[in-house]
Amino acid sequence: MTDLAEATRHAFELLISGDADLWRIIAISFEVSGAAILIATPPAILTAFLLAYGRFPGRRLLISLFSTLLSVPAVVVGLTLYLLLSNAGPLGDWRLLFTQKAMILGQIVLAFPILVAMGHAALQSVDKRAWETARTLGASPARAFWTLLRESRFGLLAALLAAYGRIIAEVGASMMLGGNILGYTRNIPTAIALETSKGEFAQGIALGAILLLLAFTLNGLLHHVQGRGMARS
Amino acid sequence: MSPPLLEVRGLTMSHGRRPLLDALDLQLKAAGCTLLTGENGAGKSTLLRILAGLEKPKAGAFRLRQGPWRSWRRARKGLLRQVMYLHQQPWMFDGSVAWNLKFAIADRPARQRNRLVEEALEWVEMRPFRDTPARTLSGGERQRIALARAWLAAPALMLLDEPTANLDQASRRRTLALLERLRDQGIGLMVASHDPHHFEGLADRHLRLVAGRLEPRGTPAAGGRILPIQRGRA
Amino acid sequence: MSSSFGQARVPWKRRLLLFLLWLLPWALAAAPAPDRPVVRLATTTSTDNSGLLRAILPAFEQASGYRVHVIAVGTGKALRMGRDGDVDLVLVHAREAEETFVAEGFGERRFQVMHNDFVLVGPPDDPARVADAPTVDEALARIARARTPFVSRGDDSGTHKKERALWRDAGIQPQGAWYLEAGQGMGRVLQMAGELGAYTLSDRGTWLAMKERLPLRLLFAGDPRLFNPYGVIAVNPKRHPNVNHSGALALIRWLIGPEGQERIGAFTLEGQPLFTPDADPAQLEALR
Numbered sequence: 001m002t003d004l005a006e007a008t009r010h011a012f013e014l015l016i017s018g019d020a021d022l023w024r025i026i027a028i029s030f031e032v033s034g035a036a037i038l039i040a041t042p043p044a045i046l047t048a049f050l051l052a053y054g055r056f057p058g059r060r061l062l063i064s065l066f067s068t069l070l071s072v073p074a075v076v077v078g079l080t081l082y083l084l085l086s087n088a089g090p091l092g093d094w095r096l097l098f099t100q101k102a103m104i105l106g107q108i109v110l111a112f113p114i115l116v117a118m119g120h121a122a123l124q125s126v127d128k129r130a131w132e133t134a135r136t137l138g139a140s141p142a143r144a145f146w147t148l149l150r151e152s153r154f155g156l157l158a159a160l161l162a163a164y165g166r167i168i169a170e171v172g173a174s175m176m177l178g179g180n181i182l183g184y185t186r187n188i189p190t191a192i193a194l195e196t197s198k199g200e201f202a203q204g205i206a207l208g209a210i211l212l213l214l215a216f217t218l219n220g221l222l223h224h225v226q227g228r229g230m231a232r233s
Numbered sequence: 234m235s236p237p238l239l240e241v242r243g244l245t246m247s248h249g250r251r252p253l254l255d256a257l258d259l260q261l262k263a264a265g266c267t268l269l270t271g272e273n274g275a276g277k278s279t280l281l282r283i284l285a286g287l288e289k290p291k292a293g294a295f296r297l298r299q300g301p302w303r304s305w306r307r308a309r310k311g312l313l314r315q316v317m318y319l320h321q322q323p324w325m326f327d328g329s330v331a332w333n334l335k336f337a338i339a340d341r342p343a344r345q346r347n348r349l350v351e352e353a354l355e356w357v358e359m360r361p362f363r364d365t366p367a368r369t370l371s372g373g374e375r376q377r378i379a380l381a382r383a384w385l386a387a388p389a390l391m392l393l394d395e396p397t398a399n400l401d402q403a404s405r406r407r408t409l410a411l412l413e414r415l416r417d418q419g420i421g422l423m424v425a426s427h428d429p430h431h432f433e434g435l436a437d438r439h440l441r442l443v444a445g446r447l448e449p450r451g452t453p454a455a456g457g458r459i460l461p462i463q464r465g466r467a
Numbered sequence: 468m469s470s471s472f473g474q475a476r477v478p479w480k481r482r483l484l485l486f487l488l489w490l491l492p493w494a495l496a497a498a499p500a501p502d503r504p505v506v507r508l509a510t511t512t513s514t515d516n517s518g519l520l521r522a523i524l525p526a527f528e529q530a531s532g533y534r535v536h537v538i539a540v541g542t543g544k545a546l547r548m549g550r551d552g553d554v555d556l557v558l559v560h561a562r563e564a565e566e567t568f569v570a571e572g573f574g575e576r577r578f579q580v581m582h583n584d585f586v587l588v589g590p591p592d593d594p595a596r597v598a599d600a601p602t603v604d605e606a607l608a609r610i611a612r613a614r615t616p617f618v619s620r621g622d623d624s625g626t627h628k629k630e631r632a633l634w635r636d637a638g639i640q641p642q643g644a645w646y647l648e649a650g651q652g653m654g655r656v657l658q659m660a661g662e663l664g665a666y667t668l669s670d671r672g673t674w675l676a677m678k679e680r681l682p683l684r685l686l687f688a689g690d691p692r693l694f695n696p697y698g699v700i701a702v703n704p705k706r707h708p709n710v711n712h713s714g715a716l717a718l719i720r721w722l723i724g725p726e727g728q729e730r731i732g733a734f735t736l737e738g739q740p741l742f743t744p745d746a747d748p749a750q751l752e753a754l755r
Contacts, residue, residue, distance in 0.1 A: 035492035042489055087552035087707055095709065097553050098507060098538060100496040129324035132287050136318045137337050137386050147336075151327050179538035182521070184497065198516055198654040199677050 010202035011209055021182070022203070026210060029187035032100055033168045036107035041160060044112050048119030049145060053131070063120065069113035075172030077109050082176045098179035103187070106173030111163040118162060122155025123148060154225050161222045169211055236299050238263040238389050238421060239284065239316065244293035246279055253279055254290070255445025263389040266412070266422040270429050270450070271442030277425040278321075280442065281392040284423075286312030317388040321395040323379030325367035330359070330378055333367045337386035353381040357411065373404030380411045390421040397431060409435060503534045506714035507554040509546075511625055513653045514558065514697070515539035517583075517672030517741055523730040527721045533714050541652075542625040549573055549700065552707030556715035558699045558722075561625040565698045574700035578723050578750050581731050581742040582696040585629060586674055587687035588657070589615075589666035597666065603690040604637040614645040616665035618656050621648030629695065630668045636692070657681055670695060675736045696745075699723075716754065723751050 014022055051063055083089050085097045085105075096102045130151050134144035149156060171189035178185030180194060188207045195204040237260040246254040253276035261267065261284075271277050282288040286309045295308035297315060305312075326333050334350045341349065354360045357377040362370070367378065376396065383391055396412070397405040412435055416422050424432055429439065429450075439450040514520065515537060524535050538545075538554060542561045549557040550573045558580065559565060568574045587597055587606055595613040600606035610617055619641070620627035634641050647665065649656050653673040660667040661681040674685065699722055701715040721727045723746035731744040 031496070035496055038492045039489065087709070088550075092552070093709065098536065101493065104493065104496055127324060129320050129322075130326065132318070133320070133324040133326075134336070135313055136285055136287065136316075137382065138314065139336075139339075143339070147326065179536070179540075181536045181538060184536060197512075197652045198673075199658055199680060 004201075007201040007205045008209075011206035014202065014206045015209070022206065024183055025186055025188055025191045025207065028100070028185070029168060029189075032103045032174075032187055033107055033164060036104045036111055036167055037160065037164050039104070040108045040111045040163070041115060044115030045119050045149070045156065048116050048123055049148070051116070051120050052123040063117075066113045066116045066120070070117055072110075072113075073172060074106075074110055074170040075176065078106055078173035078176035081106050081109065081173070085177070097177065098181065098185065100178070100185055102177040103174050103185055106177045107167040107170070110170060110173060111167050114163040114166060115159050118159030119156055122152040122159060125155060126151045157225050158222055161218050161225070165215060165218045165222075168214060235262055235264060237261060238298060239312075240296040241284070242294045242296075242302070244280075244283065244290055246276065246283065246288075246290045246293075248279070252445055254283075254442075257293075257446055259284075259440075259447060261390060261421060261423060263421040264416075264419060265438065266416050266424065266432075266436045268429060268432050268436035268439045269423055269425040269442060269447075270427060270439065271425075273427060275442045276445065277442055278394050281318055281394055281423065281425055284312065284390075285316045285318035285392055286310075287318055315389045317383055317386060317391050319379055319383060319391065319393045319396065321398055322372065323375050325370065325375055325378065328367060329364050330354070330362045330367050330370070331364060333378060334382055334385060337382045349385055353385050356384060356414075357381045373400050373407070376400065376404065376408055377411065380408070380415070384415065384418075388420065390423070391415065393422065393424045395426055396424060397426070397428070405431065503532060504711060504714055505536050506533045506556070506711055506718055507536045507538065508556055508558060508718065509538050509540065509544075509548045509554040510558040511542050511545060511560065512539045513624075513626065513670045513673050514560070516654065516676065517670075517736060518676075519672075519731065519734050519742060522734050523727065526726070526730060527718060530726075531717050531721065533717060535718065541622055542628070543623045546573075549702050552702055552710055554702065555711045556699060556701045556718060558697060559625055560695050560697045561628050562696060562698065564625075564628070565700060568700060573703055573706060575703050576753075577698045577700050578719055578746065580697045580699050580722050580746055581728075581744045582694050583671050583742045584688065585626070585668050585693040585695055586671050586685050587666060588660065588669055588674060588678075588681075588683045589686050590664040591682070591684045593684070593686055595666065597686045600687060603633060603687065603692050606687045607633060607637045607639060610666055611639050611641060614643065616645050616647060616660075616663050617641065618647045618649050618660045618663065618665045618667045620653065620656055620668075621650045622652075624653075625695070626653060626668065626670055633668070633692065657683070672736060672741050675739060675741065678737075697742075720751065720754050722746070723754075 051059060081102070082097065084091050085094065085102055086092055087095075087097070096105070126148060131144055131148055134147045135141075139147065169189055171193050174185070174187055175190045175193060178187070178190065180186050180190045186194070188211050192204045192207045192211070195201075195207070239261045241257065241259045244254050244257040244259070257280070269277055269280070279288060283290045283293075283305070290305055293305055294302045295305055295312070296302045297308060297311045326336060331350050334353050335346050338346055338349055350363070354363055357380060359374065359377055359381070362374070367375070370378065393412070397408050400408065409431070412422060412424070416435065422435075424436065426432055440447045441450050510520065516539070520537050524537070528534055538548070540548070542559045542564065545557050545559050546564055546568055548554045549568065557574070565577050569577050587603070589595070589597060595609045595615045597606045597609055600609055619630055647659075647663070649659055651659070653669055654677060656667055657669055657673065657677050658681070659665070661683050666686075671688070678685070699719050701712065701719060702710045704710060704712040728744035728746055731742050732740065734741060
């Protein structure tokens with residue numbers, strides 16, 4: 001296993017040396033996934049709210065649908081969007097394929113079901129009295145909505161962290177939609193896929209280490225947040 | 234004789250297939266206190282929630298301050314604004330007591346808000362609880378904060394659902410005292426309870442919900458007037 | 468006597484601002500800068516992995532002002548991307564497929580750029596005795612006879628097509644437990660061959676880049692049939708008017724022109740030259 005040890009050592013050297021390519025890859029990862037989460041969250045939370053508090057035909061079906069979409073493989077999302085965005089496809093004129101925007105789109109599609117399903121659970125778990133109290137005290141529906149978000153903020157934050165965790169590590173959609181272009185659409189997971197296919201274990205491990213560090217931090221935050229949420233109810 | 238704040242005609246409601254309210258009529262003033270009694274499950278809570286704009290009835294016409302008669306849906310905004318509903322166990326938002334109180338006066342400037350919060354805490358004698366997390370309060374303490382919150386919001390009409398049901402003796406007396414002060418300040422009250430004797434001193438009118446309709450009961454409150462209520466159409 | 472409940476309706480200006488703020492991350496996502504137009508080049512993974520493009524393209528970018536986005540996929544996918552118009556030009560090494568591509572009207576014209584070669588690598592003890600075979604046909608025949616493990620790309624890539632053509636020309640139908648179709652890239656296949664003590668056909672570039680880490684040896688090379696010619700084809704603008712045709716032509720002109728050709732020849736991997744530039748000067752004239 002000296003190969004692994006050697007690769008790990010090289011990985012640390014890369015990380016602290018400030019290798020420009022490496023840090024560009026990391027930056028792209030955060031930019032793309034950050035943008036995707038920021039764009040996906042408001043409509044997802046609104047949808048979760050409508051599912052929790054609305055009353056319309058097919059509501060239960062929609063809730064089931066979003067839970068099902070949690071299991072869709074990233075590469076399927078990537079392929080579907082690829083066919084749509086390709087020049088030969090219906091949205092080809094938008095020329096989005098192989099751009100960061102296309103990656104963001106793919107990650108939005110991946111994050112959305114998680115945000116809705118978990119957001120819905122969080123909002124559902126708030127006592128209905130909260131909404132009623134807000135309204136009867138004179139709050140507009142908008143303000144009552146914000147209050148509801150505040151009451152369920154720990155559950156919502158958990159949803160956000162879970163969604164972010166999924167998209168920062170996914171490779172299926174990013175690879176297909178971004179094209180893994182160096183300096184532009186190469187993010188951590190697609191870089192790992194490339195480097196390991198070339199046998200460049202050191203680079204792959206360095207990137208993997210960063211991803212693991214991030215996942216660890218996210219999970220730590222998640223558990224801390226969930227614990228706090230439970231303690232306060 | 235002051236005009237009624239809220240008038241209701243032909244109010245009908247059912248829970249599933251079980252009929253609850255049967256073409257009920259009601260008038261409420263923005264003054265005095267009406268006691269509402271009835272069996273458990275008779276529909277008292279439902280009636281209160283409909284009047285506050287929180288639950289939709291099957292049928293009924295509503296009129297606020299002698300304005301036009303409207304469906305519940307149309308009248309809802311006005312109901313939410315003028316009528317306040319207090320849950321049997323009031324809901325405390327996830328924050329401090331002060332935060333909960335400020336919720337009722339969010340549209341006032343900041344300095345006024347702080348002053349009003351102090352006044353409200355004073356009113357319920359809970360000054361030291363200002364920064365306590367509201368969720369840690371006992372049932373009786375929550376009740377007082379809920380009333381302080383309601384006092385700050387100053388609705389025309391306040392509907393209370395079994396306000397003393399889960400409280401001990403001391404808290405019940407306290408609540409009663411606060412309700413009296415609210416009534417004397419000119420806020421109309423309607424209290425639903427299955428323990429009428431407790432509220433005899435407070436209420437100047439007593440209505441009983443029976444078979445989906447309201448029947449007046451005599452109440453010998455000193456100086457109180459018994460307002461005649463139309464029976465529903467036969 | 469009731470206090471003013473609730474808030475005023477959120478003014479439309481505020482709502483518009485919030486909406487724009489919401490879309491801000493989208494707008495900020497890096498887009499190809501308009502002052503530096505992008506040329507999209509699809510090529511094969513082995514080409515990209517050799518590092519050639521990374522080494523020579525910056526010179527083109529500086530001289531022309533274009534920015535080149537290189538998308539490295541398998542040959543089949545690269546040609547498909549050209550066919551669909553998702554890239555502006557393709558650089559692959561699969562002669563037959565390239566000519567079909569042009570014949571079907573997806574590309575205008577094929578330009579020869581360079582060639583490298585394929586090599587046969589295998590376990591150092593060379594159980595099939597490939598090293599002293601006189602021709603590549605004989606080398607493959609010896610592997611088939613000895614039934615020593617052979618890992619194939621199996622992914623319809625340029626390398627794979629070449630491999631299949633070589634078996635075909637040698638009159639051998641490779642099948643059996645010894646013939647393993649991996650369905651992976653060249654790097655992975657070499658790793659597999661290393662793990663299994665198997666033979667495989669590799670492009671010289673990937674081999675040079677990886678050989679230090681592999682328990683394999685280069686056993687056979689030099690047969691002209693192992694040469695691997697590269698062609699570059701601009702996507703036909705009549706099929707896809709919205710490709711960057713002028714950018715594609717600029718890149719092609721540079722690649723087959725004197726500067727590109729010189730840089731290709733000067734490129735080394737592990738101290739060894741990898742590609743032999745062999746563009747036809749007459750073709751360059753045709754482009755002027």
